[in-house]
Amino acid sequence: MNQKSIDFLLENSGPVIQYRLRKEILQNISQIEEENLLEQIYQTPFFKLVKSYAKPNGYIGMGMHGGDNWHGMKLKETPLQDGESAARLLSYYAIPKNHPLVLGFVNAMRNDETLREEFSYIPPEIPRFEKRFRGLNSGYCLMTLIYAMQAMLGHGDDECVIPFQKLSLEAFRSILLLSSFNEITKTRQSKAKYNYPYIEEDTYFPCQYNLETLAYTKAWRTEENIRLMVDALNHFNIITHDDNPIHVKIDSKYYVPFPLNMGNSPIRPFQADKIHNITYRRILTEIAMLGVAENVGVIKDSVVNIMDALDDDGILKIRFDLPHNKRYSPKNIDYPSPYVDMRLEPDRKRALDCDLTFWAVQFLHLVQNS
DSSP states (O other): OOHHHHHHHHHHHOOHHHHHHIIIIIOOHHHHHHHHHHHHTTSHHHHHHHHHOOOOTTTTTSSSOSSSSSSSSSSOOEEEEEEHHHHHHHHTTTTTTTSSSHHHHHHHTTTTHHHHHHSSSSSSSHHHHTTTTTTTOOOOOOHHHHHHHIIIIIISTTTTHHHHHHHHHHHHHHHHTSOGGGGBBOOOOOOSOOOOOOTTTTSSOOOOOHHHHHTTTTTOOOOHHHHHHHHHHHHHHHHSOOOOOOOOEEEEEEOOOOOOGGOOOOOOOOOOOOOOOTTTTHHHHHHHHHTTOOSSSHHHHHHHHHHHHHOSOOBBBBOTTSSHHHHGGGGGOOSSSSSOOOOOOOOSSSSSHHHHHHHHHHHHHHHHOO
């Protein structure tokens, strides 16, 4: 790791990065310092906003990865009033797993009656909840979200989530059997404008929530399983060419799954002059969290590219001035969501420099300590 990067963050970053840097990476934080930084995090506007969305039953927000408009009526004040966005913020802010807000949310996600109530705020959510286990293997399923969010909140090694860990490993194992996605997709007999290939709902196929569940948990980790993930991720890139839009068929309808990478495109290494999609850093981080070191090709290449992109002051620099990168620039990201990386710094003055540099330090730490 670059000491200048650490010095820059210690001098310039806000409480979230200060806390995560000192607790997770430097590991030099005292109990009093930890309590003080957490109290500062609890006073940040976004944390207070999420807290305001918590209900007496513990659930936060309305639904999860669901609609925020109904017949022209806006239902959610901010993106943080969605269950998934709220969970992501709590996770990215490293709120302790035993915090009452986290415990209440996790318990709500494990209570069928609470979920039934929370997924009835608009009529389309009711059948979505009733079919919440459909498509669990294939990457289009409400329960994939609910399991993954519990993992991100620090409760993914609990007994009720362990089966989803095993299913996630099987989904990645299935990739190793393929030389092409054509071996599992079918042709839709339709005159629809976008007549994408599809897979059946019981077909194993890894999605981003399988990866996140494994990234944030430990119970599955053996040398054999980590090697499986290395091989599967490398093989995914071998057989993936450009975008591979795939739908999942459930009954007579076709749904867009939650792809492992945007558009089921190859996973690209970090490049300072090429932002491939808005969540490119997130998937690289989650792969590094698996403990795979530099055995996954995109991780090895990313390490080299990150070191090259650190300037003389240890700040990670990305070419946001290039036309292509303006489309995917994180400059305007405020709220966490399924479709963006996360901003940890509310202060705009040096926010982006701190966010990107912390990511570089975190990423290198994860790789070096696998």
